[in-house]
Amino acid sequence: MLLEVKDLSVHYGVIQALKGVSLQVEEGEIVSLIGANGAGKTTLLQTISGLLKKSGGDILFMGKSLNKANAKHIVKAGITQVPEGRHIFPEMSVYENLLMGAYLRKDKDGIKKDLEMVYQRFPRLKDRLSQDASTLSGGEQQMLAMGRALMARPKILLLDEPSMGLAPILVKEIFSIIKDINAQGTTILLVEQNAKMALSIADRAYVMETGNIVMCGSGEELAHSEEIQKAYLGG
Template sequence: MLKIENLHIKYGAIHAVKGIDIEVNEGEIVTLIGANGAGKTSILKALSGLVKPSEGTITYDGKVLNKKSAQDIMKAGISHVPEGRRIFADMTVLENLELGAYQRKDKEGIKKDLEAVYERFPILKDRSKQAAGTLSGGEQQMLAMGRALMANPKILLLDEPSMGLAPILVKEIFSIIKDINAKGTTILLVEQNARMALSVATRAYVMETGKIVMSGTGQELADSEEIQKAYLGG
């Protein structure tokens, strides 16, 4: 479904991603774990067209994405929930959600998906007329995920969804991620909470300084002594 081959990303003299290969199959939750600065966010930005790779190929459903605009990539079925949520604070919750569907023309489908988002995140329905900036961190994360789902994506890119959230909310967010996946959306997840990320992952890749140093099933990596020492406090 999604294939990354020999991907290099540079910011001037900084070589952030160094020739990585990643594959995401339909129906999977694939997670990238690693320390800050490993290059995980850069990969998601390249996938959604926000950053252009200096080398390598990104293929989605057999089509090369490298030169496509962020708008075209979203239209093709890839939605990105960025690190830090990036909601529109002065707009209402409903307006934020409607923006997620701005490229769609199917009014009935949009209405149906809005109801589905409200069903999944009831708090957003309760606060639909509130300014998004007045929501708590957890509610803003739910709004960012809801907004991405309004594009009716085939693949959801999630960047640090648990960042800054209380442990009880982290569990709730990961439960929602599993539910979204179970209902048919493929997920590529970047997450520093390695324990939670591996617990939901079909497969996982471990990144260090722009390279993939290990990969396997979520369970294999969770059981790995090396991973436990480095990322799980084992």
């Protein structure tokens, strides 16, 4: 098992945001996490990334507990997050943003090779390397955030709402890129409001409601579930 979340609890003061959440991601999978706003999906990703402290439970990565690991060690171990809202560095160039993704690496040749890989995957970024990142469109900023994350050579990529605020044609493009990244060997844990798209590419999926996992199954099973169609797919 690549990533295992066991009975995870997180509190914001007196409010319990995660109430004993458990999920698993196997190597090579795309696992989607769907649910309404405020269900706890982002909290879960941020806790896995070491950005939030848990109040109970455990997170295992490649069989080892991340209990004592800080955010930097977690990136080093192979977990990288593309945050909701992209969070690129607006005053820096596209090229500098990409290099920030490799800040823990020392292998210059490997970094050079990975930059080429990012340019191939996101040709639009290559055309804009010297531009300030703030001048990019929303779709290009999302590509930059994903490219930057790939520069860390993650074993698993945590994607938080990659389609948010994008035009439908760009949403299709971003999802096709996610599938491609996965086909090249990177495991994906995807949090996404667009339940239809999220389930269409998922090997497995979980549904979250108010800090709990309430359903899980294959992407196909959940897409065809009457309950899910009513709640999330407008069926």
